Amino acid sequence: MPQAVTPATSPAPTPAQDAPPNWVDDRHPIGRLIKALLAVEPLRQLMFFQARQLIIRTAEQRGIAWRARRQQLQRQAEPFLEEAGNPLTTTPPYYRARFHAYGAGNLCWAAACEAEQATDAMALRVWPGETLSPEQAQQRLRQAIFDAIAPSLAGRAVHEALDLGCSVGVGTLALKRWLEQRQSMPVRVRGVDLSPHMLAVARVRDADGEIVAWHHAAAEATGLPDASVDLITLQFVCHELPAAATAAVLRESARLLRPGGVIALVDQDPDSAVIRRLPAPIATLLKSTEPYLEDYFRLDLPEALRHAGFQGVRSQACDPRHRVLVASRQGGSGIVF
Numbered sequence: 001m002p003q004a005v006t007p008a009t010s011p012a013p014t015p016a017q018d019a020p021p022n023w024v025d026d027r028h029p030i031g032r033l034i035k036a037l038l039a040v041e042p043l044r045q046l047m048f049f050q051a052r053q054l055i056i057r058t059a060e061q062r063g064i065a066w067r068a069r070r071q072q073l074q075r076q077a078e079p080f081l082e083e084a085g086n087p088l089t090t091t092p093p094y095y096r097a098r099f100h101a102y103g104a105g106n107l108c109w110a111a112a113c114e115a116e117q118a119t120d121a122m123a124l125r126v127w128p129g130e131t132l133s134p135e136q137a138q139q140r141l142r143q144a145i146f147d148a149i150a151p152s153l154a155g156r157a158v159h160e161a162l163d164l165g166c167s168v169g170v171g172t173l174a175l176k177r178w179l180e181q182r183q184s185m186p187v188r189v190r191g192v193d194l195s196p197h198m199l200a201v202a203r204v205r206d207a208d209g210e211i212v213a214w215h216h217a218a219a220e221a222t223g224l225p226d227a228s229v230d231l232i233t234l235q236f237v238c239h240e241l242p243a244a245a246t247a248a249v250l251r252e253s254a255r256l257l258r259p260g261g262v263i264a265l266v267d268q269d270p271d272s273a274v275i276r277r278l279p280a281p282i283a284t285l286l287k288s289t290e291p292y293l294e295d296y297f298r299l300d301l302p303e304a305l306r307h308a309g310f311q312g313v314r315s316q317a318c319d320p321r322h323r324v325l326v327a328s329r330q331g332g333s334g335i336v337f
């Protein structure tokens with residue numbers, strides 16, 4: 001049963017002082033100018049409309065059937081919406097912010113029925129100089145993430161895995177298939193998300209019922225049992241969380257993991273050249289669609305992991321713009337086969 005979300009109680013870990021890219025703090029005059037323009041609502045709407053048209057056009061040119069797929073997914077997912085949501089789940093106020101230019105954030109059909117296309121478009125942007133299909137780019141993105149996790153799972157069988165902030169399940173299904181191929185045995189994988197719309201679409205995409213449950217809950221208050229999970233992933237979620245929520249999610253993950261269990265966080269790499277050299281106008285536009293991006297860049301995530309009770313924190317770049325942080329729950333005794 002999901003629990004109510006309680007505010008963070010322990011002090012937040014020290015923020016990373018020099019780690020964030022320069023554009024995070026509005027030092028750049030062009031960034032400041034764009035921010036001022038974005039504060040004028042009709043201008044913001046116009047800029048977002050143009051940016052959105054460009055994203056959709058570019059994606060469709062590269063083989064992503066953005067609009068057709070959106071219609072198809074909504075038609076198929078609508079019947080699942082009611083049962084996808086848990087009326088006992090509390091939605092924290094920070095989650096209702098406008099994300100990715102969707103006024104209702106993640107709590108709407110547009111966000112849910114465009115998430116698959118958006119993640120394929122993101123994967124294609126990771127390797128701009130290469131001629132990849134959306135499927136190839138997506139597969140390469142996930143494989144690189146899982147390759148970075150693998151060394152921390154050496155000698156450990158994963159029976160139960162949890163994908164927090166699973167969205168429409170692209171990474172959840174990839175995780176399940178990778179784990180089963182790696183271990184040659186079945187793995188029980190659950191997806192957790194706060195958006196019933198996303199979870200309804202995830203059910204449609206999981207046509208063969210590979211995932212044990214698409215669970216409507218906050219990642220910081222899942223209601224799942226203590227010490228019941230071997231592996232937790234957060235794929236591209238931390239940049240959508242305020243710092244206090246990240247700390248709460250890490251504490252919840254420490255509670256859920258068995259001793260020695262593994263957590264993996266993949267997201268933008270503040271040290272990557274791609275992120276550091278992002279042109280100020282693009283960075284400002286990006287920040288205006290990601291309300292907690294600055295929190296993410298300022299937070300010292302390795303320190304936050306240690307603070308939540310994790311050890312052996314390892315950071316590995318998995319592609320030119322993302323990194324995977326992997327750590328283990330304290331108390332592990334090594335091999336648990």
Ligand SMILES: C[S@@+](CC[C@H](N)C(=O)[O-])C[C@H]1O[C@@H](n2cnc3c(N)ncnc32)[C@H](O)[C@@H]1O
Nearest residue numbers: 106165166167170171193194195218219235236
């Ligand atoms: C960018 S998407 C994640 C994409 C997905 N994990 C993947 O790998 O393709 C972020 C997701 O995190 C979810 N989310 C954000 N905050 C959350 C929270 N506190 N608890 C659960 N889900 C959350 C959002 O609803 C959204 O679906």
